[in-house]
Amino acid sequence: MQPNETPLTIAEAAKLIETRRLSPVELMEDCLRRIELLDGRYNAFICVLKDAALAGARVAEAEIAAGNYRGPMHGIPIGLKDIYETAGIATTGHSKLTADHVPDADATTAAMLTAAGAINVGKLATWEFAIGGPSFDLPWPPARNPWDANMCPGGSSSGTGTAVATGMILGGMGSDTGGSIRFPAARCGIAGIKPTYGRISRAGVMPLAFSLDHAGPMAWNSEDCAIMMQALAGYDPRDPASAKVAVPDYRAALTGDVKGLRIGVLRSFYETESPADDDVVASMEQSIRVLRELGAEVTELPAIPPMRDYLAACTVISRSEAYAIHEATLKATPELYGKFARERMMMGAFFTAADYVQALRRRRELVAAFAGAMTEFDLAILPTIPAAAPEIESGSTHSMLERPIYTQAFNLTGSPAISVCNGFSAAGLPFGLQMVGKPFDEATVLRAGDAFERATAHRSMRPELALVAA
Numbered sequence: 001m002q003p004n005e006t007p008l009t010i011a012e013a014a015k016l017i018e019t020r021r022l023s024p025v026e027l028m029e030d031c032l033r034r035i036e037l038l039d040g041r042y043n044a045f046i047c048v049l050k051d052a053a054l055a056g057a058r059v060a061e062a063e064i065a066a067g068n069y070r071g072p073m074h075g076i077p078i079g080l081k082d083i084y085e086t087a088g089i090a091t092t093g094h095s096k097l098t099a100d101h102v103p104d105a106d107a108t109t110a111a112m113l114t115a116a117g118a119i120n121v122g123k124l125a126t127w128e129f130a131i132g133g134p135s136f137d138l139p140w141p142p143a144r145n146p147w148d149a150n151m152c153p154g155g156s157s158s159g160t161g162t163a164v165a166t167g168m169i170l171g172g173m174g175s176d177t178g179g180s181i182r183f184p185a186a187r188c189g190i191a192g193i194k195p196t197y198g199r200i201s202r203a204g205v206m207p208l209a210f211s212l213d214h215a216g217p218m219a220w221n222s223e224d225c226a227i228m229m230q231a232l233a234g235y236d237p238r239d240p241a242s243a244k245v246a247v248p249d250y251r252a253a254l255t256g257d258v259k260g261l262r263i264g265v266l267r268s269f270y271e272t273e274s275p276a277d278d279d280v281v282a283s284m285e286q287s288i289r290v291l292r293e294l295g296a297e298v299t300e301l302p303a304i305p306p307m308r309d310y311l312a313a314c315t316v317i318s319r320s321e322a323y324a325i326h327e328a329t330l331k332a333t334p335e336l337y338g339k340f341a342r343e344r345m346m347m348g349a350f351f352t353a354a355d356y357v358q359a360l361r362r363r364r365e366l367v368a369a370f371a372g373a374m375t376e377f378d379l380a381i382l383p384t385i386p387a388a389a390p391e392i393e394s395g396s397t398h399s400m401l402e403r404p405i406y407t408q409a410f411n412l413t414g415s416p417a418i419s420v421c422n423g424f425s426a427a428g429l430p431f432g433l434q435m436v437g438k439p440f441d442e443a444t445v446l447r448a449g450d451a452f453e454r455a456t457a458h459r460s461m462r463p464e465l466a467l468v469a470a
Contacts, residue, residue: 006462007166007167007220007462008027009219009224010072010220010223010224010227011072011223011224013027013170014071014073014076014227017074018069018074020064020065023057023061024057024058024074024119025057027057027075028054028057028119029054031168031170032054034166034167034168035048035122036468037468038466038467041149041466042146042149042162042166043125043140043141043142043143043162044079044158044159044160044168045079045122045124045125045163046082046094046140046159047122047123048122049120049122053077053122056120057075060117060119070115070116073116073117073118073227073228073231074116074118075119076118077119077121077170078118078119078121079121079123079159079160079168080107080110080122080172080173081124081156081159081160081172081173081174081175082125082159083126084107084109084123085103085206086106086107087105088103089123091103091123091206092139092140093128093129094127094129094138094140095336096139096336096338097329097333097336103204108236109205110173112231113173115231116231118171124143124163124172125140125142125143125158125159125162126155126158127142127155127180127340127341128338129326129345130157130175130180130206130208131177131208131340131341131345132338132340132342133155133158133395134155134158137338137339138338145188145392145429146161146162146166146188146465147389147428147430148389148427150392151390151391151429152187152390153187153188153389154184154186154188154389155183156177156180156184157174157175157180157181157184157192160172160174161184161185161188161218162188164218164220165462165463166465170224171217171219171224171228172217172218172219173217175202175205175213175216176407177209177212177214177318177411178314178407178411179384179408181214182384182417182432182434183407183419184218185419186421186431186432187385187389189421189430190218190219190221190421191218191219191220191221191225191418191419191420191453192216192218192225193416193417193419193445193446193449194216194411194417194418195216196243196414196415196416196441196442198242198245198414199416199440200214200215200216200232200234201215203238203242204238208321209318209321209322211317212318212412214414215232216232221450222254223251225418225446226250226251230247230249233442253443253444254446254451256450256451256454257294257295259296260295260296261295261379261444261447262299262377263296263297263298263299263378263380263381263448264373264381265288265380265381266380266381266382266406267300267382268303268304268306268307269307269382270284270406273307274307274403274404275386276386277386277387277425279388279425280386280387281383283433287452294452294455301373302372304366304369304370305366307404307406307409311401312359313362313363313366313412315401316351316356316359317359317360317412319344319345319351320356320359322344322345323348327349330342344397363412366409366412370415374438378437379435379445380436381433381435382436383406383422383432383434384433385406386405407434415436415439416436416437416440416442416445417437418434418445418449419433420452421453421458421459422452422458423458430458
């Protein structure tokens with residue numbers, strides 16, 4: 001295997017495995033070889049479970065040979081952001097504080113993927129406790145951008161984005177409190193979906209902000225995300241926010257047809273409030289043309305409250321809830337945190353109970369405003385990020401507030417939202433198109449993402465990868 005050979009998607013590998021033209025063992029060996037050649041450069045993994053992964057692949061091969069094929073995730077190599085608890089395997093949160101934390105049970109989602117036949121290759125780099133990064137003062141280095149290792153891959157699901165884009169895994173789990181699935185999906189040039197709040201269980205996932213956290217899949221394209229969603233969606237009594245809502249056939253929704261779909265462009269976010277770079281705007285305009293050529297009805301979304309209102313409410317809530325979770329250890333052992341995580345979470349100590357309550361009240365108004373604007377629309381669209389990835393060492397404590405990305409509003413609303421690749425900068429760094437749907441309508445979000453990907457050439461472009469020795 002050469003590192004720049006085109007990796008298989010989940011859908012491609014599943015078809016070959018089901019028809020016994022590809023062995024799960026061969027597929028796993030290919031992924032492990034990629035990790036060996038590449039991860040010393042890109043730092044996507046905190047730990048690689050080589051022996052267990054190979055053993056799991058052998059079991060999958062035997063099951064399939066015996067006629068016990070479980071479905072399209074059977075034998076597929078995946079990875080878990082290292083905030084997903086794994087029985088008997090350290091779940092570190094990428095932090096010195098919990099470096100030795102070994103859970104007794106799997107997160108619900110990890111168990112669901114295993115039940116579907118997926119094989120966990122290892123635990124993936126994150127930003128410390130899904131907030132503090134990209135940091136160089138932690139026990140493990142930060143993941144690097146697969147398109148240029150000197151650049152930031154986004155966060156906090158950075159390791160997942162990097163591992164998928166390099167083909168070290170075919171799919172993986174991220175989490176999203178303010179954009180942490182969609183942000184690295186955009187910067188790594190892959191697809192990542194934040195499902196509706198309550199659609200996928202968060203039980204066994206280290207929390208950051210209880211009322212904003214979402215769990216979701218990241219993969220090369222929307223079809224692969226749909227396959228993973230099918231294995232992951234459903235009610236879980238272990239998660240108090242989990243919703244008892246019927247789960248559709250996500251893959252069946254991928255018809256390639258978006259004719260008549262009503263799509264609203266949310267221009268104010270990226271044209272006036274947090275202006276995007278010219279090349280991001282150009283990619284957005286091209287995306288609008290593509291969707292119109294596919295037959296979608298693309299018009300302007302009615303005005304909603306300013307992005308800064310969504311960002312302010314999200315910031316007060318997220319920082320207050322994060323501080324509540326970490327208050328005891330932040331006070332007792334602040335030195336065990338990296339600078340970024342410590343300073344970002346300690347902001348919550350300075351918000352009052354009144355601030356938090358007022359942010360919750362404003363949240364209800366902002367949710368209602370967005371729902372009202374969406375009354376006549378199936379989707380809203382806008383960029384995921386305002387610019388291509390910066391250098392990895394250029395981060396600052398409050399960089400996400402200094403130049404906001406366009407994701408936080410939809411954690412506040414709990415809406416399903418996907419980021420798909422929609423172009424590249426002159427330097428070859430990817431951008432993302434964000435598609436936002438109505439509650440529990442991930443099927444339409446995935447349908448539109450898949451149709452867009454089929455109509456463009458972006459999914460045929462892969463990063464040129466540097467070997468460990470580079």
